[in-house]
Amino acid sequence: MKLDVDVLRYLSKDDFRVLTAVELGMRNHEIVPTELIDRIARLKHGGTYKVLKNLLKNKLLHHDSSKYDGFRLTYLGYDFLAIKTMVNKGVFVAVGRQIGVGKESDIFEVAREDGTVLAMKLHRLGRVSFRAVKSKRDYLRHRSSYNWLYLSRLAALKEFAFMKALETHGFPVPNAVEHNRHCVVMSLVQGYPLVQVKQLQNPETVFETIIGLIVQLAERGLIHCDFNEFNIMIDDDEKITMIDFPQMVSVSHRNAQMYFDRDVECVFKFFRKRFNLSFEETLDDIDGSDEGRDEAGKPCFSAIERSAGFLDRELAASGFTRKDEEDIQRFIEGGAESDTNSDSEEVDLVEDLNEAGTVDGDSSDLLEQNEGYESQGKEESCEARESSGSEKQDASDNEENNEEAMENEAELVKSLNKQRRRAVAAARKGRKTVAARNSYKDKGGRSSHNSKIQKQLSSW
Numbered sequence: 001m002k003l004d005v006d007v008l009r010y011l012s013k014d015d016f017r018v019l020t021a022v023e024l025g026m027r028n029h030e031i032v033p034t035e036l037i038d039r040i041a042r043l044k045h046g047g048t049y050k051v052l053k054n055l056l057k058n059k060l061l062h063h064d065s066s067k068y069d070g071f072r073l074t075y076l077g078y079d080f081l082a083i084k085t086m087v088n089k090g091v092f093v094a095v096g097r098q099i100g101v102g103k104e105s106d107i108f109e110v111a112r113e114d115g116t117v118l119a120m121k122l123h124r125l126g127r128v129s130f131r132a133v134k135s136k137r138d139y140l141r142h143r144s145s146y147n148w149l150y151l152s153r154l155a156a157l158k159e160f161a162f163m164k165a166l167e168t169h170g171f172p173v174p175n176a177v178e179h180n181r182h183c184v185v186m187s188l189v190q191g192y193p194l195v196q197v198k199q200l201q202n203p204e205t206v207f208e209t210i211i212g213l214i215v216q217l218a219e220r221g222l223i224h225c226d227f228n229e230f231n232i233m234i235d236d237d238e239k240i241t242m243i244d245f246p247q248m249v250s251v252s253h254r255n256a257q258m259y260f261d262r263d264v265e266c267v268f269k270f271f272r273k274r275f276n277l278s279f280e281e282t283l284d285d286i287d288g289s290d291e292g293r294d295e296a297g298k299p300c301f302s303a304i305e306r307s308a309g310f311l312d313r314e315l316a317a318s319g320f321t322r323k324d325e326e327d328i329q330r331f332i333e334g335g336a337e338s339d340t341n342s343d344s345e346e347v348d349l350v351e352d353l354n355e356a357g358t359v360d361g362d363s364s365d366l367l368e369q370n371e372g373y374e375s376q377g378k379e380e381s382c383e384a385r386e387s388s389g390s391e392k393q394d395a396s397d398n399e400e401n402n403e404e405a406m407e408n409e410a411e412l413v414k415s416l417n418k419q420r421r422r423a424v425a426a427a428r429k430g431r432k433t434v435a436a437r438n439s440y441k442d443k444g445g446r447s448s449h450n451s452k453i454q455k456q457l458s459s460w
């Protein structure tokens with residue numbers, strides 16, 4: 001995944017306005033009708049169509065005309081929205097090199113104004129999983145193609161909430177700085193994933209520390225669920241930092257015992273193979289007894305007492321709701337059938353739109369127009385379901401789709417120009433266009449906000 005942030009510099013306020021309009025439209029459309037984008041964005045004189053062309057050229061949008069003429073965000077488009085928000089908030093001023101490609105994320109270095117380097121994780125839930133589950137009809141049937149937006153956003157929210165809570169409780173995790181959409185910014189861990197380490201000064205101590213962390217997490221009510229050599233960072237002083245939290249579960253999860261044992265087993269296996277550790281002696285050293293261990297020296301889930309606070313409950317009150325957790329677990333465990341965004345998400349999006357200086361005015365009006373299209377969108381999806389074999393492309397395939405989109409570009413440009421001419425003609429005639437019916441007004445406060453961002457971005 002290439003993140004060409006240079007493009008960001010050349011994007012105008014109108015570009016972001018239209019990009020945000022597509023994001024809002026994706027609240028209830030997998031493909032947002034072009035006309036709806038125009039109505040939400042409310043650019044003068046058919047400006048939306050010109051901007052759409054530009055966004056498409058830069059692969060921030062994907063065009064789809066299979067059912068009706070419309071667009072959706074690509075990962076890159078979503079990345080840019082999150083990055084711009086972060087820049088606006090002053091979280092960082094520059095994006096640097098990519099430092100990690102996880103299963104379902106891309107990690108980049110970002111720099112603060114004072115030069116401090118942080119890590120930015122862009123979640124890509126659904127990236128790898130989609131092809132694997134493509135054959136599962138149930139999954140597809142209930143799945144909206146724009147789920148990746150929602151799920152990636154949830155993953156980021158969960159990761160941020162867990163990282164913060166773990167840090168508060170003294171666990172060695174990165175410092176959680178900020179999150180927005182599918183993006184989490186955290187401190188940069190100095191060190192390497194354990195998987196890259198061939199030798200340790202004190203393998204026993206490191207091993208004890210890691211097993212100790214699994215036990216302490218469980219005592220606080222949590223299981224990491226992906227506690228392996230890829231998600232354990234170690235520095236030159238052999239200090240451990242754990243990362244990667246979107247899949248963590250409570251010890252009251254129905255499969256808690258299995259997840260716990262799996263985490264323990266992963267660590268045992270890795271240390272046995274890589275560092276030739278024999279565990280019976282090592283574990284005896286931890287506390288001088290084998291209490292709470294099985295005959296192989298592994299900690300037993302059933303013997304763990306929840307002693308020190310209940311992080312799982314604390315987290316439930318952190319803004320990461322039970323429904324969020326259910327949705328994300330359903331996906332991680334293999335059957336994402338979640339509804340897309342909740343009401344609160346809709347409010348967030350409208351706030352984002354206003355905050356970005358893109359659309360001012362009455363959000364309910366905005367939602368109302370969106371509603372008008374919702375039923376149409378639903379009909380479309382029923383139709384798509386019935387017409388077997390014509391499975392719609394998924395959003396997570398957007399790289400491919402973009403290529404396809406580029407092929408269709410000539411046709412699209414023609415169509416956009418036509419729509420644009422129509423809008424311009426309508427405006428000239430003084431006829432009320434669809435957009436003009438909206439009651440919210442552009443208050444014109446756009447320039448100062450935009451120039452600030454441009455200034456920040458141009459310093460990249």
Ligand code: ADP
Pocket residue numbers: 099100101102103104105106107119121174186187188189190193230231243244245
């Ligand atoms: P995924 O959920 O996709 O596995 P991770 O959070 O495990 O993503 O990150 C993938 C890789 O990126 C890690 O193995 C690590 O090398 C690097 N990485 C992640 N977070 C940080 C960080 N805060 N500091 C330094 N490197 C990091």
Ligand code: MG
Pocket residue numbers: 102103230231244
């Ligand atoms: Mg990982």
